[in-house]
Amino acid sequence: MPSEAPILAEEIAYSYNKLLAVDRISFHVDAGEILGFLGPNGAGKTTTLKMLVGLLVPQSGRIAILGKDIVKNRAEAQSQIGACFEEKSLYEDMSAAANLKFFASLFGIRDLDVARLLDRVGLSGDRKDRVSNYSKGMKQRLMVARALVNQPKVLFLDEPTDGLDPVSSEAIRAVILEEKAKGVTVFLTTHDMMEADKLSDHVAFISEGEIAAFDTPENLKHQYGKRILKIRYYRDRKLIEEELPLEDKQAGRHIEEILGDYDVLDMHTEEATLEDIFIQLTGKKLE
Amino acid sequence: MNRVFSIVKKDLTQIFRNRFIAVISILVIVVFAIIYNLLPSKVDEVFRMGFHLKVDEEAAEEYHLDVGKEDIERRLSEAGGEEAEGGLELTWADSLEELTNMVENGKVRAGVSIAVSGQEPKVVLYVSSKTPSEITEAGEAIAAEIGYALIGYALPADFRATVIGPDMAGQQIPMRDKLRVILLAFVFLLELYGLGNLLVEEVQRKTAEALLVTPVTLKDFVSAKAVTGILIAFSQGLLLALLLRAISVDTWLAIIVFLLLGAAMTVGLAFIMGAISTDFISMVMISLIPFIALMIPGIIVLYPGLNSPLIKAIPTYYLIEPLNGILNYQMQLSDYLSSLLYLALFTVAFFILGFVILKRKLV
Numbered sequence: 001m002p003s004e005a006p007i008l009a010e011e012i013a014y015s016y017n018k019l020l021a022v023d024r025i026s027f028h029v030d031a032g033e034i035l036g037f038l039g040p041n042g043a044g045k046t047t048t049l050k051m052l053v054g055l056l057v058p059q060s061g062r063i064a065i066l067g068k069d070i071v072k073n074r075a076e077a078q079s080q081i082g083a084c085f086e087e088k089s090l091y092e093d094m095s096a097a098a099n100l101k102f103f104a105s106l107f108g109i110r111d112l113d114v115a116r117l118l119d120r121v122g123l124s125g126d127r128k129d130r131v132s133n134y135s136k137g138m139k140q141r142l143m144v145a146r147a148l149v150n151q152p153k154v155l156f157l158d159e160p161t162d163g164l165d166p167v168s169s170e171a172i173r174a175v176i177l178e179e180k181a182k183g184v185t186v187f188l189t190t191h192d193m194m195e196a197d198k199l200s201d202h203v204a205f206i207s208e209g210e211i212a213a214f215d216t217p218e219n220l221k222h223q224y225g226k227r228i229l230k231i232r233y234y235r236d237r238k239l240i241e242e243e244l245p246l247e248d249k250q251a252g253r254h255i256e257e258i259l260g261d262y263d264v265l266d267m268h269t270e271e272a273t274l275e276d277i278f279i280q281l282t283g284k285k286l287e
Numbered sequence: 288m289n290r291v292f293s294i295v296k297k298d299l300t301q302i303f304r305n306r307f308i309a310v311i312s313i314l315v316i317v318v319f320a321i322i323y324n325l326l327p328s329k330v331d332e333v334f335r336m337g338f339h340l341k342v343d344e345e346a347a348e349e350y351h352l353d354v355g356k357e358d359i360e361r362r363l364s365e366a367g368g369e370e371a372e373g374g375l376e377l378t379w380a381d382s383l384e385e386l387t388n389m390v391e392n393g394k395v396r397a398g399v400s401i402a403v404s405g406q407e408p409k410v411v412l413y414v415s416s417k418t419p420s421e422i423t424e425a426g427e428a429i430a431a432e433i434g435y436a437l438i439g440y441a442l443p444a445d446f447r448a449t450v451i452g453p454d455m456a457g458q459q460i461p462m463r464d465k466l467r468v469i470l471l472a473f474v475f476l477l478e479l480y481g482l483g484n485l486l487v488e489e490v491q492r493k494t495a496e497a498l499l500v501t502p503v504t505l506k507d508f509v510s511a512k513a514v515t516g517i518l519i520a521f522s523q524g525l526l527l528a529l530l531l532r533a534i535s536v537d538t539w540l541a542i543i544v545f546l547l548l549g550a551a552m553t554v555g556l557a558f559i560m561g562a563i564s565t566d567f568i569s570m571v572m573i574s575l576i577p578f579i580a581l582m583i584p585g586i587i588v589l590y591p592g593l594n595s596p597l598i599k600a601i602p603t604y605y606l607i608e609p610l611n612g613i614l615n616y617q618m619q620l621s622d623y624l625s626s627l628l629y630l631a632l633f634t635v636a637f638f639i640l641g642f643v644i645l646k647r648k649l650v
Contacts, residue, residue, distance in 0.1 A: 053500045055649075075502045083500040089493035093301060105293040106501040146497075156500075 004067065006031050006154050006185040007052065012061035013209075014047050021047040023209035024061065029202070034176065034186040036200030036217075038193065038274065040284055044209040045189040046086070049158050052187060053083045065154055079107060082147035086159040088139045092132040096123055096142050099131060100149055107150040120178070121145045122171050137168030144172050148179070155179055155186045161195060173199060193274040203274065207282040217274060224280055225272025232265040233258055239265065290503050294511035295518075298485060302519065308481060315477055316523060319470045320530035326463030336429060337398035337413070338377045339386040345404075375429060390415055397426030399433055460615045462589075467531045468611045469585040471546070472603055474527050475520055475553040476581055482516040482554055483570050486561030486645075495649055505649065509558070509642055516554035521547055533614055541613045541620035548630040549606040555637025556581075556602075562644035584608065602633040 005028035014022045022044045029035040039045050050056040052063055054074045063070045065077040091099055097114045104112040118124045121141035131139060144160060157176065161169040176199055180186055190196050196203050197217050205212040213220060227246040232239060242258075244251040246269065258264060272280075279285055303309055378395055380386035386398040390413045398413035412430040414423045489495040489508075498508055524546040528534050534542050556577070564570035584604040587594045588611045598604050605626040612618035620627075 055496060055499060075504060078500060079502045081500070083497075085493065085496065087493045089497040091297070091301065091494060092492075093304060094297075102293065102297050103497075103501065106290050106498070106503050108289060150501075 004031075005029060006066050007035070007187055008064040009048070009052065010062045012048070012051055012058040012063060014051060014056055014059050016047075020209055022051070022058075025206070025209070025211045026061075027204055027211060027214055029185050029187060031185055032180060032183045033201040034180055034188055034199050036196030036203040037187060037189040037206060038191065038196050038203055038278065039189075039206035040191055043206045045191075045206055046158055047209075048206070049083075049085075049156055049187065049189055053081060053156050054078055079150065080152055081154045081156060082150060082152035083156040084143045084147040084158065084160055086162060088136075088143060090131045090139060090142060090146070093130060095128050095130060096134075096145075097127045099142065100146060103146050104149040109150060112149060117145050117148060118142075120148075120175055122167075137164045140164055141168055141171055144175055148175075153184060155184050157186065157188045159190055160188070161192065162190070169195075193278065197274050205278050205281060207284055212281045213277070220274065220277050221272055224277040227272075228270050229255065229267060230270055231255070231258060231267035233262040234265065235262050243270075290501075290507045291511045291514065294498070294503070294508065295514050298511065298515040299518070302481075302485075302515075312481070312519075312523060315474060316527045316530065319474065319527055323463050323467055323470065323531050326461070326466065328461055328463060330459035330461050333376045334425065334429065335376045335378060335395045336426065337380050337386045337389040337395040338433070339380040339383055339398065339400045340403075341383075341401070342403040387413055396422055397430070399426075399430040401433065464615055465588050465611070467533060468588050468607055468614060469582075470531065471524060471527060471533065471610055472549070472585055472607050473582070474523055475549050475606075476578060476603075478516075478520040478523060478550075478553055479557050479560060479574060479578065480567075480571065482512075482520065482557035483561035483564065483574065484567050485515065486512055486558065487564050487567055487570050490561070490645075490648065491566050499649060505642070505646055509638075509645065512558070513551075513554055513638070516557060517547070517550045520550035520553050524550055533610075537617075538613050541623070542610070544620060544627065545606060545609050545613070545623075545630075548627065548634065552602060552606065552630055552634040552637065555634045555641060558641025559637055559644065562641050562648060602630070605629040605633070 007027075007029040009028070010026050011024045012022060012026070013020070013024045025044075025048070027035070037045055037048065047056065051058045052065065052070065054070045054077065057071055066080055068077040070077050091102070094102070096118060100114050100117060101112060104110075114127065115124055118127050121144055123138060123141055123145065126134070126138065131142065134142065140160065144157070147155060147157070155176075160172050160176070164172070173195070176186060176188070186199075188196070188199065200217060202214065202216055203220065204214045213224075215223070229244045229246055229251070230241070231244065232241045234240070240262075244254060275285075378389060380389060380398065383400055386400055389395045390398040393415070396414075400409075400411045400413065402409045402411075410430055410433070412423075412426050414426055489498075495508065499505065525534075525543070528542055528546060560570050560574045560577075564573055580601060581603045584598055584601050584607040587598060588607060609618070609623035609626045612622060613620070
């Protein structure tokens with residue numbers, strides 16, 4: 001495991017009284033990568049995130065953020081990270097600009113370009129409005145903007161697009177990809193497999209506090225998924241639908257027969273999704 | 288330090304932006320000041336008593352009574368009825384009915400009827416059902432005095448009151464000055480809710496969590512809340528003290544020291560309330576019993592007779608008792624050094640407890 005990885009977790013565990021939330025898991029995220037941390041509600045995603053940002057102290061194991069132990073050098077590590085939680089934690093009686101300026105001041109930043117930051121999340125026109133008047137999507141975009149006030153090297157995002165409208169979701173995804181392009185390392189918890197597939201370099205499946213799989217989405221699909229060809233055609237005026245595994249060597253010959261002998265209505269390939277693989281590996285659905 | 292300052296600045300802005308809190312805070316002070324100024328500034332020490340005398344001629348001769356009012360008043364005066372400043376003020380009633388009406392209407396505190404006929408003289412004291420027992424007792428003593436003064440019998444016993452401690456006769460503490468001490472303590476206790484809410488809101492809305500993933504530490508967070516809380520509570524206490532004329536050349540240092548420590552202790556208590564509550568409503572419910580308990584030392588200012596060693600276990604005792612002594616009994620700061628120590632200890636204990644609870648909740 002590379003010691004220089006911006007996010008490094010070794011054998012970390014956490015229990016709430018007798019409930020084991022995270023069970024001695026290890027992983028790392030390389031610089032400029034996005035790790036999609038996937039799991040259903042209650043799997044241990046948020047507990048892991050809280051340990052990574054220094055809100056919870058791991059009961060065993062060690063966490064290093066940018067090479068600094070998060071427990072021993074908490075303030076130093078936190079000065080270089082940005083975090084956005086699922087729950088809206090904004091000062092609602094303040095404006096968006098005031099919220100950002102206040103958080104910037106906590107990092108010792110006095111010359112924050114508020115307009116530019118709000119522009120990135122599509123809120124520049126609403127900068128003076130009270131946050132209490134914002135929609136859920138606007139609040140979430142402001143939360144993401146707030147996580148960026150200190151130009152972090154590592155970004156932690158907890159379900160950033162959960163329950164949002166498509167416009168807000170897309171705006172947030174665009175910001176995540178912009179940050180990645182700048183070399184920022186991103187830890188993204190989500191139960192949206194499509195989003196994880198689109199954004200992540202690596203994904204980790206977490207279930208009941210344990211990591212069930214850790215790899216790139218492509219490798220996981222290749223390893224656990226089946227590619228199939230779905231074909232619909234007419235035989236004796238009757239519509240026939242067949243699913244042919246592409247890995248099957250006999251499939252090619254059978255496809256040729258269909259194409260030659262029958263009237264084909266349509267055909268397309270289908271890949272296993274991360275969700276299918278998650279279910280296959282954990283026996284659980286993502287909700 | 289900059290981080291603490293940033294949070295304090297944000298909190299103060301939020302507090303003053305919240306019109307409801309701003310209006311309530313100012314309104315409380317104004318109302319307290321009005322209550323204080325409406326109450327009488329002096330204690331009326333005159334004991335007003337109605338008097339009806341009925342003497343038939345035979346009895347007058349037998350008892351050598353001169354029934355003239357001046358003569359009776361002279362005899363009463365000789366008997367010591369006007370020893371205390373203010374003393375006794377007699378209002379004569381021409382009939383028994385007039386006397387009872389005077390008592391019922393509150394024109395006099397008690398009425399004495401003395402009927403002297405051929406038989407044994409009859410002395411009756413009339414008091415209203417609302418009259419406190421101590422006034423009734425005083426009336427009985429005065430009635431007896433009048434009776435003896437009139438009929439000339441020697442007193443069956445040496446009937447005298449002995450005052451233990453400083454004799455406040457003629458310099459009784461007006462109710463409003465006693466109330467002033469309670470109002471000052473009360474304004475702090477009201478702040479419990481406002482200050483506790485400062486903390487509850489941050490925890491409930493998860494903004495505390497958002498702060499703690501920045502370089503802000505729990506110590507920074509707690510320090511900032513303490514500074515904001517003490518600033519607000521102390522300013523309110525000081526403003527009220529000025530409006531209640533509690534600050535003078537002689538008392539300013541002692542009052543400011545106790546207000547500052549009182550504010551700090553209130554903030555410490557608010558920390559505990561805020562840390563154990565989940566929202567404002569639960570905080571109000573949880574703090575109800577401590578709130579009542581903390582007000583108990585105020586009662587001893589009004590009724591010193593209720594003082595008991597148990598009251599010394601209530602933290603506000605060490606705020607209320609010194610304020611009462613300094614404001615009403617010309618005591619000095621040096622007379623209350625132990626109270627200062629207790630207040631400081633309670634404050635530190637509350638802060639530590641609040642911090643521990645908050646740490647368990649947040650980190």
